[in-house]
Amino acid sequence: MVGITHLRHIGLITPVIKEQADFYEKIWGLDKVAQDEETVYFRGAGPENHILSLHAGEKRGLHHIAFGMVDKNAVDTAADFLASKGVKIVSEPGYLDEEGKGYGLRFVDPENRCIELSAWVEMHTTIWNKKNVDPVKLNHVVMNTADLDMITDFYTNIIGFKVTDWSEHQMSFLRCNRKHHSLAFNQDKHASVNHIAYEVDTVDEVMRGIANVRKGGYQEIWGPGRHGPGNNIFCYFQDPAKFVMEYTCYLETIEDESEWRARVWKRVPHLMDQWGIAGPPKPETRAAMGGEPDPGWVNVKALL
Secondary structure: OOOOOOOOOOOOOOEEEHHHHHHHHHHHHOEEEOOOOOOOEEEEOOOOOOOEEEEEEOOEEEEEEEEEEOOOHHHHHHHHHHHHHHOOEEEEEEEEOOOOOOOOEEEEEOOOOOEEEEEEOOOOOOOOOOOOOOEEEEEEEEEEEHHHHHHHHHHHHOOEEEEEEEOOOOOEEEEEEEEOOOOOEEEOOOEEEEEEEEEEEHHHHHHHHHHHHHHHHOOOEEEEEOOOOOEEEEEEEEEOOOOOOEEEEEEOEEEEOOOOOOOEOOOOOHHHHHOOOOOOOOHHHHHHHHHHOOOOOOHHHHHO
């Protein structure tokens, strides 16, 4: 299997790139590290070169999700393995021309999501300009899928993730390290972005983040609360392009992987929010998380 170490960043396609860039820099708490006419890159308080990139496009959707690997050899080995399994590689292993450089490849999964595997990416060593809310890194991303069993099988048996938990037969929570999940899938009618979670250090920062977003003229759509699967504190919002994103902290860590057995959580209100403050998501929130059908930009480009 592939040998992923961690979640690096996510790229989003947006038709409102200026408004969205202003939101993440002036309200959400990220720092802009690079920009051109088509793309804006943002870092968090951690050393990762960037955790979010925005790409100008006519319709919102996923551009790519990037995961880390140990070194160049790991990337090359992954390319050979993926090819042997019939996975479509859209960018062969090589030195990357995106912000942060590094060495990597890109492939598409069975639902045409573009996935990047990279190593030797430039890290930040400069001091972070501290704010009252400092998103450190991407904690996890959740994607909608038209076939939960198929996509879970692909990411476990081919890519090497492990199933940590299930939310009945509605969601699978997948880990690539000791954190409860870096990637999760939600059964829906189509493939799309469900939500993107940014990690902060404390519950105080989650609450200050809510205040910042409210002052910026936006409102939370679910939370604050504390999930059952993952045991993490959460609060969800929508950005100017209507992507759903989350402030989160205290995600569960798997102490002994040899003893871990995936649990199946009931989809009941007190396990969606253990505090009983937020309760289950409202229909409007579920609709926002459902997003719009996303055929994948690589697939669309190939048809042009």
